[in-house]
Amino acid sequence: MQDIRTIKKKLAELRKAIRYHNNRYYNEDDPAITDYEYDQLMLCLKAVEKKYPELITKNSPTQMVGGEARRTAGLLVRHDVPMLSLQDVFSKEEIFAFVEELQQELDHPEFVVEEKIDGLSMALRYEDGVLVRAITRGDGIVQGEDVTENARVIHDVKKTLKDKLPYFEIRGEVYMEKKAFDAVNARQELLGLKPFANPRNCAAGTLRQLDSRITKERHLSLFIFNLQTARGRQFTTHTEAYAFMKKQGIKVIHNY
The missing domain is CATH 1.10.287.610 (Helix hairpin bin)
Structure with missing residues (x-):
């Protein structure tokens, strides 16, 4: 010992x-x-x-969880639904083992295979069809960072929904397209500042800015890939939830 x-x-x-x-x-x-x-x-x-x-x-x-600036500013929010991740899975064998376990537990399960972009996870909460909160993954279980004001300036984020469900929480991936990344780094160099190493780092830092004007000028993108929870309507499959989101004008992952 x-x-x-x-x-x-x-x-x-x-x-x-x-x-x-x-x-x-x-x-x-x-x-x-x-x-x-x-x-x-x-x-x-x-x-x-x-x-x-x-x-x-x-x-x-x-x-x-989170940076010191956000802790002192009181910008941490508890998760209603855990934002789980495959972060502890590092091989295809572990994925296959997980699928096999599901197949043993469920009767003829069906799977949806989707493309992935390596960005920053964010949950959006709607009450009566209106966006009220945006939260980063944080620790994935207990709490994340409140980035609502920054989310509001991202073009892909829907501020209101057509169907006014009492509560609707979805999860997506915030990322930065190459042209937006190149524009940010060009401005960094013009100002004599250190350029960002890659689009993911830039997107992560941009989403967590304390000044939403900086977030807006950097042109982040978003797609939604999951329904976290809903009240007022029941969804039985992942693709059924996608169909509902598309009807609301929500940008879901384009190829699945």
Whole structure:
């Protein structure tokens, strides 16, 4: 059995590293490692904390989400529905195993296969057909960042729906097209600022801006890929939900 001092030292090192990379990502919009490498650090921390729950602290990265500016501004919102992810799946074999498990549990399940864009996940909440809240994935379980004002200036985001359901929450992917990315970096260079490394980093930083005017001028894009939950109407399949969204004028993923 490992010495408790060794375990505490490992936890301290992991938390320090994750806080550093959180600051680079959330506050500086300049990630120093890939998402995969970040996920590995977080998975390692979660594994150690699961084994030694008595060593979990309130300020551990597993208990927090978002950048310091957003925490102090009170811009964190609780999820009504978890925004789960395949972030812990790193091989097609794991996907196949998951599908096989579903096939054993369900009677002749049908699957929808969709294209994917590597952007930033965002949930949109509508009450009586009106957009009331936009939230990033955050930790995926408990809370995300409130980006409502920024979402309102994204052209692809519907502000009102034709059918006024009491509650309708959908999830989509915010991304930046290449032409918009090139325009942003051209402006960065003109102003003598550091250019963004790639469109995903730029989109992530843009969506979390505290000034929605910056978000608007960078021309983000969005497509919806999931119905989170609804009240006032029941949906039995994923494609049925897509058909309803299209009727509302919602931009769903184009090829599925």
